[in-house]
Amino acid sequence: MKSPKVLILISNDYSYDQRMRKTALSLVELGFEVEILAQRFSQSKSIDNSDKYALKRLFNPFSKGKMMYLHLGINLLHSLIFNKLEIVLAVDLDTLWVAALIKRFKKFTLIYDAHELYTETPELMHRKLERNIWLGLEKISFAQIDRAYTVSQGYADEYLRRYGKHLEVIENWPLPLNIEIQEQKMPYVLYQGNLNEGRGLEELIEAFAYVHEDLTLKIIGDGPLYEKITSLLSTKPYRSRIELLGFLPYAQILPITSKAYLGINLLHVAAKSYALALPNRLFDYIQCATPSIHSHSPEIERYLQEFPVGSMIKDIKPCSIAKEINFLYENNLIHQTYLKNCIFAREKLLWTKQIKKLSSIFYCE
Numbered sequence: 001m002k003s004p005k006v007l008i009l010i011s012n013d014y015s016y017d018q019r020m021r022k023t024a025l026s027l028v029e030l031g032f033e034v035e036i037l038a039q040r041f042s043q044s045k046s047i048d049n050s051d052k053y054a055l056k057r058l059f060n061p062f063s064k065g066k067m068m069y070l071h072l073g074i075n076l077l078h079s080l081i082f083n084k085l086e087i088v089l090a091v092d093l094d095t096l097w098v099a100a101l102i103k104r105f106k107k108f109t110l111i112y113d114a115h116e117l118y119t120e121t122p123e124l125m126h127r128k129l130e131r132n133i134w135l136g137l138e139k140i141s142f143a144q145i146d147r148a149y150t151v152s153q154g155y156a157d158e159y160l161r162r163y164g165k166h167l168e169v170i171e172n173w174p175l176p177l178n179i180e181i182q183e184q185k186m187p188y189v190l191y192q193g194n195l196n197e198g199r200g201l202e203e204l205i206e207a208f209a210y211v212h213e214d215l216t217l218k219i220i221g222d223g224p225l226y227e228k229i230t231s232l233l234s235t236k237p238y239r240s241r242i243e244l245l246g247f248l249p250y251a252q253i254l255p256i257t258s259k260a261y262l263g264i265n266l267l268h269v270a271a272k273s274y275a276l277a278l279p280n281r282l283f284d285y286i287q288c289a290t291p292s293i294h295s296h297s298p299e300i301e302r303y304l305q306e307f308p309v310g311s312m313i314k315d316i317k318p319c320s321i322a323k324e325i326n327f328l329y330e331n332n333l334i335h336q337t338y339l340k341n342c343i344f345a346r347e348k349l350l351w352t353k354q355i356k357k358l359s360s361i362f363y364c365e
Contacts, residue, residue: 005033006087006362007080009095011072013057014038015045016194018250018280019115019151019172020091024053026355027362032087037079039072045247064224073098080106087111087362093118093138100141111361112148114155114167120272122198139163147361152299154276170357172280173349174287181289181343182258188216189325190260190290192253193281195223198274200266200295200316205229208238210322212329215241218256222247257284261335262328263292265300266316278303285310287346291338293324307345309338 006027010020014036024034028051040057049055058075062068076098080088085108090096092115103110118124119138124131142163149168150156156167189211195201201219208217219229219242226246233239248256257263263285267274278299285292292310294300300312311328313320328335 003031003033004086005035006089007083007085008034008036008089008091009076009099010036010038010091011094012038013040013044014047014055015247015249018174021051022175022351023089023113023358025051026351026358028052030355030359030362032362037076039075069094077102089113091115093134093141096141096145097137100144103144109146110144112142112145112167114148114150114159116151117155117158117273117276122196122268122271122274125271147364149357149361152276152278153302154278154297154299158272158276168357168361170354171278171349172283173351173354174283175351177254177287179254179258179288183289183339185261185290185339186259187214187261187329188218188259189262189264190218190220190257191264192220192257192284193279195219195221195225195229197225198268198271199225200264200268200321201225201229202232203316203318204264204266204321205232205236205242206318207321207325208241209236210319211325213241215261215325215329217242218245218260219243220245220248220253220256253284254288257290258288260288260290262325263288263290263310264321265292265294266321267295267297268316269295269297283349286342286349289339289342289346291328291335291342293321293328307341307348309342309345311338 008020008024010017020036024036027034034053036055038057039060041060041063060068060071062071076095080102085106087109088099089111090099091113096112099110119131119134142165149170151172153169156169159165159167191204233242265279265281267277269275275297276299286309294310294312295316296312296314304312311324313324
């Protein structure tokens with residue numbers, strides 16, 4: 001019998017998307033045929049996809065702004081109209097509205113994977129008209145969803161409050177990593193992830209005016225703030241201590257993460273999507289046995305209570321960030337305790353333990 005096909009819709013270019021790679025691999029193991037529809041921008045890196053699923057990248061001449069979303073919608077509409085559909089997995093609201101529109105005219109199962117509270121991101125906080133448009137699309141689209149899941153309990157609770165719809169929680173735990181644990185860390189602090197608004201990147205750079213001179217900072221990632229951060233660094237007398245590495249493949253990031261003295265995860269909690277987030281960085285730092293510093297959020301607090309792998313700070317002012325970095329650099333016993341707790345937690349928080357939940361959603365068990 002032919003395997004049922006899952007068509008996964010994502011709005012990024014797939015280069016950074018470890019969650020969707022894990023999801024696709026797991027669905028293949030569960031007996032599905034899988035194809036990912038992603039975007040390809042003029043600056044996108046080429047990808048050698050050797051995995052057991054299809055990857056199609058739809059060219060978009062616009063990499064940001066309204067025209068990017070318009071072209072994304074046109075690309076996805078064309079693909080959904082002219083393809084036979086069985087199961088569509090829409091990732092985030094910018095692909096969900098297209099799938100929900102097509103579902104009014106074609107019969108298929110629509111599953112939603114919410115990575116964020118799309119309408120509560122920093123980018124939309126102060127854009128009332130745009131936010132209201134997305135809120136309207138979200139409300140209409142949720143009526144078309146058959147099943148849904150998300151990355152944190154906070155998001156699930158918020159969607160239940162808004163629409164009365166239950167979302168399963170599948171947290172973004174990593175695949176088991178074949179990486180050697182480095183108990184003797186190198187004297188640098190690491191941020192890894194997209195360079196987006198609300199990630200505390202400017203504050204982190206400002207903090208290094210007060211951080212111990214033995215420590216340096218590495219920033220791995222790309223995104224809308226790349227040029228702004230480059231410009232900010234050029235004004236700092238301590239810029240030689242800060243290295244902006246840009247985009248790196250995941251396999252190249254891991255050895256850098258495993259050697260870092262501290263990992264950093266700072267979010268502006270004024271944005272509700274960030275306040276209720278459970279960022280991938282937390283789990284990547286745990287897998288690499290790298291103690292970490294986090295901005296305060298209920299989701300992070302819940303994890304740190306069960307797995308004390310790092311610390312939280314009450315705000316992300318540069319002086320608060322610097323104070324905590326210096327404290328953990330000067331208190332090796334506490335740092336070593338966090339490191340050992342990472343080694344314990346990394347065996348518990350694995351993606352393979354989430355596959356049963358994924359199976360129940362896609363097979364409607």
